[in-house]
Amino acid sequence: MRVVIAPQEFKGSMTAVEAASAIERGVSSMYPEALVDMAPVADGGPGTVDAMVHAAGGRTSIARVDGPLGSPVDARWGRIDEGRTAVIEMAAASGLTLLRQEELDPRRASTHGTGQLIRHALDAGVERILIGVGGSATNDGGAGMAEALGAVFLDDEGQRLPPGGASLAQLAAIDINQLDARLGEVGMTVLCDVQNPLLGPEGASAVYGPQKGADPVCVAELDRALSNFAAILERDLTAKVADVPGAGAAGGLAAGLMAFCGSTLQSGFAAVADAVHLPERIAQADLVITGEGRLDTQSAYGKTVAGVAELAKTANVPCFAIAGLIDGDAELPGLIDSEASTPPGMPVEEAMVRTGELVPAAVVRLLRRYSR
Numbered sequence: 001m002r003v004v005i006a007p008q009e010f011k012g013s014m015t016a017v018e019a020a021s022a023i024e025r026g027v028s029s030m031y032p033e034a035l036v037d038m039a040p041v042a043d044g045g046p047g048t049v050d051a052m053v054h055a056a057g058g059r060t061s062i063a064r065v066d067g068p069l070g071s072p073v074d075a076r077w078g079r080i081d082e083g084r085t086a087v088i089e090m091a092a093a094s095g096l097t098l099l100r101q102e103e104l105d106p107r108r109a110s111t112h113g114t115g116q117l118i119r120h121a122l123d124a125g126v127e128r129i130l131i132g133v134g135g136s137a138t139n140d141g142g143a144g145m146a147e148a149l150g151a152v153f154l155d156d157e158g159q160r161l162p163p164g165g166a167s168l169a170q171l172a173a174i175d176i177n178q179l180d181a182r183l184g185e186v187g188m189t190v191l192c193d194v195q196n197p198l199l200g201p202e203g204a205s206a207v208y209g210p211q212k213g214a215d216p217v218c219v220a221e222l223d224r225a226l227s228n229f230a231a232i233l234e235r236d237l238t239a240k241v242a243d244v245p246g247a248g249a250a251g252g253l254a255a256g257l258m259a260f261c262g263s264t265l266q267s268g269f270a271a272v273a274d275a276v277h278l279p280e281r282i283a284q285a286d287l288v289i290t291g292e293g294r295l296d297t298q299s300a301y302g303k304t305v306a307g308v309a310e311l312a313k314t315a316n317v318p319c320f321a322i323a324g325l326i327d328g329d330a331e332l333p334g335l336i337d338s339e340a341s342t343p344p345g346m347p348v349e350e351a352m353v354r355t356g357e358l359v360p361a362a363v364v365r366l367l368r369r370y371s372r
Contacts, residue, residue: 003027004281004317006039007291008304009047010324011135012097013352014359016040016047017054022356023289023322026363030371037285039276043304044191044268045134046091049078052130053087055276056080063120065093065113066148068137069105070163073098077117080275085128086121090114090250091135094144096212099137104213106139106205106222110163111253115148118261122182131257132191132268133250137212139165139205139222141198141229142256150178151260165205165251168225174236179260188261191268193303196248198241198255199227204248212251226252233259269307279311287370288312288319289363295323295338309334320370322362324351339366 005027007019014022020038027036039055042048053060058080067073075092079085091097093113096104114131121129138144143153144163152175153161153168161167197203205214205222214222229252230242239259241247246265247255257263273279282288290308305321312319313334321338325348341362342351351358 001031001033001286002035002037002284003031003287003289004037004039004285005289006041006278006308007322008042010291010293010355011046013293013324013355016042016051019291019359022359023291023363026360027289027367029360030364030367037281039278039281041272041276041278041304041308042132042268043134043193043272043307044132045193046089046095046097048132048191048268048272049076049087049089049092051272052080052275053078058087063117065116066110067098067113068094068109069099069103070110073113075113075117077121079124079126083124084126085130086124086126088117088121088129088131090131090133090253093117094138095135096137097135104137106137106209106212106214106251107166107218108164109138109212110140110144111138111142111256112144112148112163114253115145118145119149119180122180122186127186129186129188130191130271131188133253134193134268136250136253138253139209139212139214139226139251141165141168141226141252142260143168143229145253146179146256146260149180149183149260151176152178165222165225168229169221171228171232174232176237176260183261188257188263189271190249190254190257190263190265191271192246192249192254192265193268194249195245197243197245198230198247198252199223204252207248208251230255269304273307273311278308279315282311282317283315285317288317289322290319291322293324294327295321295325296327305335306332320366322359322366324355337366337369339363
């Protein structure tokens with residue numbers, strides 16, 4: 001039996017590589033003779049650098065950049081293709097996990113550090129940049145990112161705007177005369193796992209603002225600010241990006257990357273799957289096991305588990321999933337069965353500490369059902 005193991009990270013407890021190893025221990029205890037092919041993956045969110053560098057035999061570097069609220073953080077980024085391609089996660093510089101719950105403030109949080117990461121990649125002489133945009137703490141439309149690369153955002157008195165999404169309501173003009181010219185010399189692809197536009201009830205502020213600390217009043221304020229931002233982008237840069245599916249990713253960072261950097265959007269999972277040759281590996285398998293920290297109704301929207309299950313369905317290979325928690329009825333095409341690693345009644349905090357033992361045990365429970 002040949003088993004492909006292709007999970008993403010279990011957020012806050014295991015990287016994708018660690019999750020693959022934990023699943024492998026469960027598989028090996030049930031099927032000692034199985035040929036196991038570990039293919040850790042990601043969808044553009046945290047874990048993307050690990051997955052792509054691991055698959056391509058690349059290397060990583062650490063850059064000191066500004067965090068979401070300005071405090072310095074050490075952000076890791078990768079280089080693959082013999083150093084020609086940079087892989088960046090915005091979450092490493094501007095992500096939710098960098099802030100405590102009481103610090104969340106999408107009015108002030110900025111993508112400035114993400115722009116600094118892009119600049120580090122440009123300084124390294126890369127020819128292409130892949131930037132994953134999942135897991136953001138920001139809602140500034142990528143204005144902070146663009147400012148770090150030389151753009152200037154001015155109010156109607158000619159003063160620079162303070163960082164954050166709320167200040168975009170006062171935006172009157174954008175000056176890109178000092179925008180880093182090297183942006184025109186590299187190809188940049190945004191690895192995106194959502195299809196939300198920038199504005200409105202399905203936009204960045206309404207859908208993702210609450211998880212970043214926005215109450216209903218704040219959501220409305222941020223949406224109005226991004227609406228003004230979109231209007232100025234169209235007027236000053238002739239960039240009509242607000243209605244592009246995916247432009248609302250990472251609090252509108254995707255829109256900013258398109259407008260200022262000429263980026264194109266691509267499914268994050270599809271890009272990673274292609275990098276690790278996942279379709280070909282699944283086609284040779286007898287069984288596929290994927291996984292993530294939480295399996296719920298959102299898992300169907302561009303997430304790793306859905307993507308792996310779809311590839312398995314195409315190859316006519318059975319696919320199972322392991323998740324830390326399973327919330328509701330997440331029916332995904334191609335997914336035959338799933339198992340939660342967290343036992344009923346166990347506090348989530350304890351389960352996250354014990355994933356190394358709980359995940360293999362969940363694999364065994366699932367495979368026992370399959371073996372009947």
